[in-house]
Amino acid sequence: MLNKEEIKSYYTIRELKELSTSEIISNIECFLDEKINCNTFSKGQIISWNKSIDLVKSIFEKDNKNWNIIFEFLIPLSSGKRPDILLINGVTIFLIEVKNKSEYTLADLDQINGYKLDLEYYHSTAKNFEIKPILLLLKANGLKENIGEIVVLSPDNLKPILLENYQNYLMVHPNSLNDGNFKPVPAITEYAKAVFENKEIEHIEKACFLESSQISIDLNNVYNESKAKNEHAIVFLTGTAGSGKSALGLKCAFENNGLYVTKNRQFAENLNDEIGVCSNIKTTHNFITEYSKKEGEPIWDLIVFDEAQRFWNQDKMEKYFGLKSSESRFVLELYEKKEWGVLVVLIGSGQELSWGEYGNFYQWKDAINNANKKWMVYGSNKTKKGIGYSKKIIYFEKNNFDLSHSFRNFKTPSSPVFINKLLDFEGTLDSYYFKSLQKEFNELCDNGFKIIITRNIDSAIDYCEARYQDKPNSYCTLTSSESEINEIRELNFKSNVLYDYKKSSRLGINQYFNNNGLCEDSNGDLIPLTEFSAIGFEMQMPIIVWGVDYIWYKNRWNYEFVRSIVGNTEFRQNTYRILLTRGRDGVILYFPPIWQLDNTFKFFKELGSESI
Template sequence: MVYYKLNYERDGIELYFEGESPSDKLVYEMRKVKLLYNHKKDCWFTKQWNREGVEFIKNYCKEKEPQTTTTFESIPKKRYCYADTIANFKKEDEDSFMEKMKTNFKGYGLKLSDEQIDAWRDSYRVLEEISLDPNINIIFEYVLPYEGGRRPDTLLLSKERVVVLEFKMKKTAKQLEADIDQVSGYARDLIGYHYETREKEVTPILVLTQFKNLNEKINNVKCVSGDLLQNTLDNIYTENINSTSLEKWIKSKYEPLPTIIDAARIFYKNEELPNIRRVNSTCIPQALENLKELSDYARENKKHTIAFVTGVPGSGKTFLGLEYVYGMETNHAVYLSGNKALIDVLTDALKSKAFVKNLHKIIGQYIDDEADDFNNNVIVFDEGQRAWNKKQMFKRHRKNLSEPDVMIKLCEEHLNWCVLLILVGEGQEINTGENSGIKLWDEAIKKGTKDWEILCPPNLYSCFGDQTLIENIDNSSFNLTISLRSHLSGCVSDFVNYFIDGDMKNASKLSDNIFTKGYNMYCTRNLESAKSYCRKVYKDSNKKYGLIASSKDEILRNYGMNNSFNATKGYAKWFNSSSDDPNSCCALNKVLTEFGVQGLELDMPIIGWETDMIWKNNKWDISSWNQEGETYRRNAYRVLLTRGRDGFIVFVPNERKLDPVYDILKEVGVKELN
């Protein structure tokens, strides 16, 4: 029996083969229209936006009446400790409430501490005294799906709004940054990722239960003492309150962007990604369709084609490249990267060396006449702007060829057709021999023996003025301008670019909006304060935070950040180990440099500022022998400052020559961490 189900929770359609297995030919056809196999549910799946795939499923099932499912794989158990109306909550005595909380908490697989129990009792006693409309729903310890166990203390839910309450048993209103950012982060993620919250007003409130007479607004968070919580809620609920479906809200789609490591795990298992609204709202889905069209064109017409996708840091270039390669119906596709850190981290995470191939090894095999079996018609070249020039290649291989020269020759000699996709990051050349950019690819194509055809975004037209450009395939989606790494659009990338370029006036214009949207930018001269902040904000979650710094080590090692060459290795364990592992980034005892984090990401990096780039006479004074070296230093800090998903903390050592750096950070709106 063959049938399909519409999965409304995941905005997709599922194809089931009950009692039979699809033939190899059918499997080929399904993969061709981008259906993915879900091992857990034993079905084939695609998103509703994949119209070709949806039409294929419906036609194959001959338009049988679909069955529906409301299951949501990310919520196999209760994702809350208590959920009910205010009316019923008011009927709960403390012992009954605590018993329900403890029973449901067991499903989280976490150790229940005495501190947590005391916190529940404390919040119960505060809320018991609060008068609210009985139709409001109240939820305790709601686990945010895909977020590694992050849980707001309490949520108040109505048709019109969600109020996020975070309770702290504090007797002082000092050093609240971590607490404020914690509740602000919950609100930000509900607004950005939680489908049933999309039309509601979200209000974050930090409640200091042991304090008196506090009522302030810091950033976008209301900070109140327990005795003034009633007044605060009365001011929020000033109009008629309408009830909403508690079950529907709890089972809502939740659409966060996975880290590149998590996405790679999903691609590797040939499973579908969670529905990612922010990805679907960018150019990436259209770019994938256009690349598929280019693949068909090149294969059917035996053409050698090269495509370029440009993008700001964190815009999803690697994500696009991986999905393109692992969504192809052919096995003759490969993802090549010269980024050792990315290769090591993904190889360790997946326990496989096949997922991402080492570009330099492929280059070496060709030069040594050992690439006879190369048969990958679809090739993704990661970080094409960092391709080695002739000088760097001669130093390594004793050949007067650039890496683009070798790739063009490899494709021409071994393939009767190809799509060579070059992913180009903006302003991320960080090593010697990587600064020739797109020019090397233009030169290599001109020296080629095949009639190469080029598909590139309009911003690269001037680089290939006398080349054959493909005009019948849409190229408008090939410049990715929206950063997906952070929780807002390109504001963070723009801020960093202005800052690194010395345009402090324009940088300062962006900082307030960045903070308002929940992206936290701090600076401090106390490394322990930065560490304490991260441990507090990300307690009991699998969020990643760690120490990163410039590779030009001079003084940081004197302040607890050893960024010397020998001390900054071991990328894989740093990213992939659990937070309690001494090798983990979360242990905060080991540093990675720009070479270890480029192409990867953290939720909150602590960035050590070195003396290789100081602010002097209203401009950056950069330690370098030449202009090229200066560009590498600027780009190193550009990479470091754009690794964070939730924000960043800049640690500036207490050295006189770095005083102006600390001052200019505060001047452009980076807030001082107390």
């Protein structure tokens, strides 16, 4: 075992030539053990290291100071992502991913492209230089193929490519890569953890969603002004799926010692497990149950209500809680017991999921107009139009309180807008509008957001395992609560999908995500989450099991094939909007091979989705 001081993070050509292959492999093992506590390596990994090190050694016949080499470059904050080789020359970083086989898969291409985009978008040093991705197939011969920006090579063609791009100087020092700042967009739980541990997060906010710093300042100003003037204020923060509403709400609650309330019980449990703070995070159900049974006022001067587009009307509140008021009115009346207070209401556009839920502002307008105290109302012009005019409403317009860019998909911020267009589309597949959708989709794919399709669930699992290599929170299965996938007979796949709402809604969600959707007591079956559990969560590439409740038929999206559905087209559309916006790198759509889904599969194939 090497001493800590002896472990090398990069090699010059001289060092590469002087050290034996076994010495370099030993150093790599010590390096990974030291940095990420990784000390178990497969036989295939050792073989790959041997072959790739010997290959690089054979390319350089003599010392050349214009080259440096990094093996197993660690991408920080990425659950162990590490490109196999970085060869550095001039202003170029050759990003080489080595595969001990003769043919490549889509997962191989997407994996190396993902590494490239991570470095280009998030690494403070790498983004300033040219990155050339090379997929090296050790068992191939005479292969050279350009696929977009990726070059797929056999070993005999690596040296010619390097010579073709050689520069007689060295601008990128490997230490600047190893020591460079890597600032990826965090998952919501990682962001929340950073907030509650009071870590430095300005760089995250500035990089990830526009005007976030100003929004936080504005929210804190509303709080301080309400406190100083003994006023009651309600703030409406609206936005598309993944636009950063929850992140801003969590930060606001923490900074002002407030309460964060969410409709999704499993989301609250996941936050509590990750953060270890239970008293400041509750579910809406627990909050209503607690305060409908006691006369006291809330102890919090500020409460953030997440997923407030799912607030219930009076009929639903009466059915489940015995309360003769809408959820909006209940909250306002409760807070009027206090001398002052601030409500921050987070509303996701197009994410109502069931009867009695209303994302429009009618119920809020009704609650404010019937309030016993005067309420200061803050929101965007869009919110102002939704609430409408009333003598009892004192409105302060803040147009930055409507978030339109994706926090989740930083590399493709327009992806939620594209999903909305996709679900709204009606017409033939040769129409001008569909062609514009195809063009927009191709642009998203180029920047790393994909919609991949398959008729074989095993292929979807294989893709995710190959691309993400069992890194936690990379993938799991999702489906609509009305999908009727259990009616589909045994399809003779290794992986069996079993929809069980009671089971999925009671899953230990933290362990579920860490195991990429596998449950210990599921007998090997995949238990997909429904839209009710998935809302608020995110992962790298979820696998959506498409149901017969929302299919492409006669040039429009259709839900009439499922007669038992309670609800309307809007709820079906919102369900698939939520499912399709959970992934950072995109989604895989699994269409079980039944005739009812043939047209929908064809729709996505015509759109430009790659099939596996």
